[in-house]
Amino acid sequence: MNQKAVAVIGAGPAGLFAAKMLAENNVDVFLFNRDIHPGGLAEYGIYPEKYRLKAGLRKQFMSILAHEKIHYFGNIEVGEGKDLSLRQLQELNFSGILVTAGAQKIKRLGIEGETLPRVYHAWEIVSNYNSLPPYAQMEFPIGRKVVIIGVGNVMADLARYLITRGGVDEVLAVARRGPAEIKFHETEFAHIAQNLDHDDFESEMERVTPLMQKLGQDPNETWAFIEKACENCDDTSSKTNFRLRFLKSPIHFNGDEEKGLQSVEFVENTLVKDNHSTTSVATALKTIFEADTAILAVGSSVDGEIGLPVRRFEFAISPYPDFPQDGNSYEILDPDTGKNIPGIFVAGWSRLASYGLVGISGKDGTRGARALLDYLQIHGEEIESEKLIKAVRDIKHTVIDKDMISKLLQIEEQNAKHLGQPEFKFKSNVEMLSALGIV
Ligand SMILES: Cc1cc2nc3c(=O)[nH]c(=O)nc-3n(C[C@H](O)[C@H](O)[C@H](O)COP(=O)(O)OP(=O)(O)OC[C@H]3O[C@@H](n4cnc5c(N)ncnc54)[C@H](O)[C@@H]3O)c2cc1C
Missing domain, CATH: 3.40.50.720 (NAD(P)-binding Rossmann-like Domain)
Incomplete structure (x- = not known):
């Protein structure tokens, strides 16, 4: 018929x-x-x-x-x-x-060094730990100091994976914008909250608070969000140190084919109001973080x-x-x-x-x-x-x-x-x- x-x-x-x-x-x-x-x-x-x-x-x-x-x-x-x-x-x-x-498909940002050994896109790592063929059978070596670029729920999943799998000393998640623009949910953050380096977070909040206040954003809301996630956090025995950094965009993955990634260079951003949202604007300042592994969690x-x-x-x-x-x-x-x-x-x-x-x-x-x-x-x-x-x-x-x-x-x-x-x-x-x- x-x-x-x-x-x-x-x-x-x-x-x-x-x-x-x-x-x-x-x-x-x-x-x-x-x-x-x-x-x-x-x-x-x-x-x-x-x-x-x-x-x-x-x-x-x-x-x-x-x-x-x-x-x-x-x-x-x-x-x-x-x-x-x-x-x-x-x-x-x-x-x-x-x-x-x-x-x-992988979202390539076109940043210099993006194809160096141990620079990954979230898709590769997520597909590997979730057993998607052919990624399930591929090797993705991970070092002791990992930088994740992006602060959404995928970052929270990746940090959770790195914290619980062992062998990772530091995970640093870097955001293009500020604490008011974080995209991860409290329930996802609760899985990694116990590993958050509180002293480090406090000093990072101190650094970005003047800009938040200038934009009419309330830093107390960020504190309340983090504290609530910490109250409901997973009880992990992992010693991995987890930190957050704001107002930075990656501009260079440093290293070579033989040694792989050695560090990630970022440009410092400021924020401007754009209707009901904010837009990041690059400044002349640069920062370098030492890292042997980087994961881009910026969507696909x-x-x-x-x-x-x-x-x-x-x-x-x-x-x-x-x-x-x-x-x-x-x-x-x-x-x-x-x-x-x-x-x-x-x-x-x-x-x-x-x-x-x-x-x-x-x-x-x-x-x-x-x-x-x-x-x-x-x-x-x-x-x-x-x-x-x-x-x-x-x-x-x-x-x-x-x-x-x-x-x-x-x-x-x-x-x-x-x-x-x-x-x-x-x-x-x-x-x-x-x-x-x-x-
Ligand atoms: C890391 C991660 C964690 C997430 N965690 C959660 C969570 O905890 N809770 C939640 O609710 N949501 C979660 N999500 C979001 C959720 O997975 C998505 O909202 C949803 O899966 C998107 O659905 P989709 O059908 O549009 O695409 P997809 O789920 O991507 O499905 C696409 C399908 O198309 C097929 N396909 C691809 N290319 C082709 C082709 N060329 N020919 C034929 N078939 C093709 C694929 O095999 C796949 O089956 C997560 C997403 C990610 C990336």
Whole structure:
């Protein structure tokens, strides 16, 4: 029977909630996912020890996948020169396409020395400790003095990892702006608060307080925030010293290929008011911190290789959507024609890179699906799903479907029980495929 059928690229929270919305509106959903496991960063980003949160989300995602109108194709990467290109998807005559592939590429800042040994991007370390293939099997040596650039929740996760893994003496987190602009949440900071060097924090607060007061910011609010996190902090036995520095942007990673990173040079910033926000402005002053490891935790970029136009680190979202949802655009502007690309929509972190937690990304996926449904009211041919399924399987044979995912989850749960661990994850695709008896 012919029906409207759409391709959703990426099975993270945005793609899964979009698939649910589309399927509930009688559309056949072909959900393509690069990873074998669905879940995206809910599986491979959220801190490993948040077992209950992750297990709850996994259950929710599996119940979405169970919908008969959702067809899951894991282990399929979409993009130029990948398993399946955007053009091939268009040639298969899908009624519409929704890109929910997250923002899973490294955001290179172009700072001198950024590719030195032991200068990493958060994505690499997070993917490694969360067992995402192929990062799970790669080596990321970490020294004793680590500088993290950025002060969001990802910084808090990284600091937590460095504090608890052992072997790290110092972690210094450096912010471009001031204490009033920190982005991490109290609950995440509570995991690292016990290791905060209080004397050092006090003197850093003393240094930045005059500027805060000049801008009408209240340093007591920062103190109250830190003290509350400290009251609820984790009881770690780790001796790692954790410090925070404000008003600095990295300008140079010093070192060489042989010795790797030796220090990080920063320019000192001041802040100016910009409507309801503040903007950092570089001064002539510079500071150098000795460090043998640096991690850039400044967000990530969308993947231009998917085949959509990119502006800096984000897809070129159209400011003039034909199918807006709650005032937001889910469409892409083609820079060559100056028009919206017909039939292609984006949602989740692919729409707003590195923005929001799972709940926000899921809601954005639902809204992106609504935009696509509005489009389908007017456009999009009906096609036979069975033919489409066969065509996709002819392109790649090691496709993972939802029954295989259920089986894989069962095997991983059994392995965890057998090893007496709260969780078990295979570290490579080959291990997953061989556990499923495919290779
Ligand atoms: C380190 C870290 C910790 C976090 N911790 C929390 C937390 O504790 N709580 C919380 O609520 N939120 C947390 N988040 C945020 C949350 O993970 C995101 O909000 C959410 O996962 C984004 O969803 P998404 O679907 O847009 O993208 P993603 O989750 O990134 O999913 C993208 C999906 O697309 C697939 N994909 C990528 N490229 C392709 C391609 N070319 N072809 C096919 N498929 C592709 C990937 O395999 C992936 O499955 C954290 C994020 C990070 C980075």
